[in-house]
Amino acid sequence: MDDLRSWLTQRVASYLGKDPSEISPSVSLATYGLDSVYAFVMCGDIEDYLDLPIEPTVAWDYETIDALADHLSALVDQR
């Protein structure tokens, strides 16, 4: 779970060209200027990482890294 959170933080930081320490997991990703299309990029990355099919809208429905990590780990557990 923490692994997933820190991996997501790193991915988001790399999309933005920032240091992971600048990214808070509890802040809405839109605040960082990540618009709706980034979800498609992120979706592919998550699928590769977790080997799990993901709808790109998950990042619309779970707007923070925390919320996303919770949701994804629940999906992983269900598998």
Add this chain to the structure above:
Amino acid sequence: MTTAADLDRVLGDPADPRLLFSYARLAELDRAEEFPADHCRELDRFGLPAHYAPARFGGDLRSYPELLELIRTVARRDLTVAVAHAKTFLGSICVWLAGDHDQAGRLAREVRAGTPVSWALTERGHGSDLLAGEVTAYGGRLTGQKWLINNATRSSLLTVLARTSRAGGPRGFSVMLADKRTLPEGSYRHLPKVPTHGIRGADISGIEFRDAPATLVGEPGGGLELVLKALQLTRTFCAGLSLGAADQALRQATSFTRNRHLYGRRLIDMPHVRRTLGEAHAGRIVAEAVTTVAARSIHTLPGEMAVVSAVAKAFVPARVDELIAACGTLLGARAFLTEVLDHGAFQKLDRDHRVVAIFDGSSFVNQNTLINHFPALARGYRKGTVDEPGLRRTLDMSLPPPAADTHELALSSRNGSSLVQRLRAGYLPELPGAAELRQACEEVHEQLARVAPAVRDVSPESFALAQRYELCFAGAAVLGLHVVNGGDESRATAALAYILARLTGRPAGAAYDRLAEEVLDA
């Protein structure tokens, strides 16, 4: 049920000025910037609107490729009329995709009866950035301005993308259906017709709502998702408009060069003219292959439509713009004068067609979609992921497409593109250029895999790469259709040559000349 051939008969001889759909009458409307109302009524009488509504809701739409052929037939005669009439299809798609059965059934009856439906997406100052939209629908009541909307004024019904949560964001918008005929006095007003470069007769205007009641289409907050899926259909549909324009441009260029004498010869017999016409014909074959695959994929590979429709929209209108320009060089001054040669049909077509590239997302927007898919495309290619039955039914023209299940549309194509990925392991026909295409495809995918996802600063190189991917897709479409259906080798060879000339710089002249011999001297 009506077919494209029936429709063409209804349109009649374009050279007969007494007919509604003649070059003369259409040019007159363009000059006067007048809406082709009589023409639309004639298409209504013919029964075209029924084809805009799916059969399961009571319409005649069973096959998207057939619908595309109908639209191509109208566009071939006149793009302004096609744009003005077919807007109803675009306006109602959201309801077909997400509306409940009652809502969709009611709308289908309206559409059949010829009620114009419009699709209000864009707003002044925001262009293609839908999430910046300021029109709101709090409590089910629309307020704000939609601008540069096709048929905003003439439509009775509109589907409107509106903000339903103050925070906005991808879940902050919903699609609403408004019926002007039942709206209270003063709750809306039309914004004036905007004069445009082409499609001068079309009703490109706007609408301002003030506390206007409207009904929700689909899920609250589901607006962006719904619109993005609807765009996958409309972007494919735009390729049909382009093909119609390509038909007319080639017709004009061929008949002009056939009848014109210069330096004591027919223009069409001069080698450089034949080369130009050969390339234009090859371009149309390629555009047609992409469009055919895209329209059939709605039925057979709906989950891949995010990629397929982005390719179709980024690729086909741009190639047809090129084709029109090339035909224009053959017409010379006649491509510029507004009254000579079929009443200036060519210059009208040139202006009209330029709108197709900006409708429903520009090449920039569609190539962005492809760039976002690079990781998925690279992965799919590496693994050789192919939906074999889906691809087979896409390519086999002897089979009618299965019923479309639009619930399978997805915002991104997880598996990339079966068509392109099949190239990797697929059987290659003995067609000149086939092996080179596969090689180029390998290289493009190696490059795709190396692009790091970027959210903001998408590099110009990524756009160039997206264009190369489009060419791979087009090549796979030409090859795939040829392998499964057989057919004329010189056509497929010239089409492949056209693609390879742009992918690898391989000279294509000889293939164009052979194609010209076949199509011009037949």
Add this chain to the structure above:
Amino acid sequence: MPEALERLLGDPWDPANPLGYAEVVAADERREMFAAAERELDAYGLSAEFVPSAYGGRLTTLDGLVRIMRPVWRRDPTLGLGYGLSSFIAAVNVWTGGSPDQQKRLAEQLLGGGRVVTGYHELAHGNDFARTELTGYGRRLNGAKEVVANARRAESMVVFARTSPEQGSRSHSQFLLSKADLPPDRLAYLPRFGSMGMRGLDLGGIVFTECPMPADALLGSPGEGIETALRSFQVTRIALPAMMVGILDTGLRSVLRFATARRLYGRTAADIPYLRATLAGSFADLLLCDAFCTVAARAVHVLPGEASVHASLVKYIVSKRLIDAMDRLSRVLGAHFYIRQGEYAIFQKLLRDVSVVGFGHAARVACLATVLPQMPRLARRADPVAEGPVAAGAVDPLFRLGADLPPLDFSRLTVTSARGRVESLSAVLRTVAGQAGADPELRRLAMVFITELNGLEADAGQLRPRDLGVDASPDALAVPARFAAVLAAGAVLGMWWHARSGFLADPAWAVAALTRLAADLGHGDGELSGALVERLASELVGRFAGARAFDLADSPVPG
């Protein structure tokens, strides 16, 4: 002075300026010439720019005339063609082939604010003007000329007519006619031709019926019509595209206004890398067009014997570059390029207007066909019959903006290049390339063109006489097309090499221009590297903010 003309026309973007873009667009919508600007140009005495100084006018150099006319073309191409170029095209025939009396007569008319038009065009024959049907047997004109700008308004005209039934190139003559000297009942006008672009232009036609001509109307000797026309084209085929470079300036400026004002996905559009690359690429196109036009215009003075090749190849290269650049810019504007109202409405007008450069005054393929027969001479560079090499330093003034030039001598223009010499510009390529050492990328690109030139010399040697006629294959026509790219590269390198300071001395623009041209030859895709994009985009944005022209002259513009 171009600056004086710009000041006279004022800030084009100011909606209150009666000479601004809002009024340019309004006149286009009404299908009228831009009358307010015409009055200003009358007052300025613009027509004097078309008259050689020997006859009391201000025409001294072709390059200078182009620069004077750029502000007009930046403002309104319809005005550029309708007010300026159409008179100039006609007048050049008289400066080239007329007697001193005829020249004096025309000079007086132009200096008095009069207009002169040419009648070459008959729709049925297009560029094949030798098939002209209008006849001038026995000093009587019979027939029609079509699609003639200002047919009604002009006081005089130069008419191209068949004067002998024989086949061949000595069967046509040109006549300079004042309408006042013709019986009005023998002259009729055709209805106006509507046009997609330059809608305000009065495109008409003239029909002559047994129209008698005065004895002194003939230009030169009987049968010199084709020769005079071909010699005149060498000036006007350079002038048309060179002036039209002004369209791309305004096109770019419109897009910059749009892109810097507009916020898209949370920032200005001008910051989006893809759009910056498009802007930088179009700027490189503009610079390379201007470099080729400028060098060719100056070469008319220095190397008039080679002008036949330069003029056709300038027309070939520049016309397509301008049209393509405007098309690419239209895509940056999105829906705004499609709207005929509002702040950016000027763009859609320019997009329609620019298409004239493609077919107007000879189609691109006709330009190649003109040069093709001269190509075999390229292979015989060492031919002892040919003149010796151009003296060292003799060609330097070609590349130095503002350097003194020998006078413009219309009598030295020849139908084909003098004694087969076509290679002075390409020779410059070889010289400069050897000295481009400071910048490895520039050297690499220069080598691309030298290799191409070497290959061309070989390919040109393979051309047989039957490859060179009107039936020429596309592969044969590719030889002059490739040579055009080589000459343009020579012009760019020469301009860079001779620049002493400032932006033009920076190899960046030359590398960018050569990168674009190399793509025409199948080398690369013409896209600029990130560093080049930044260098060119920052220069462009700087000039935009500082209200300076985007061409080589970098002169102030209002706004």
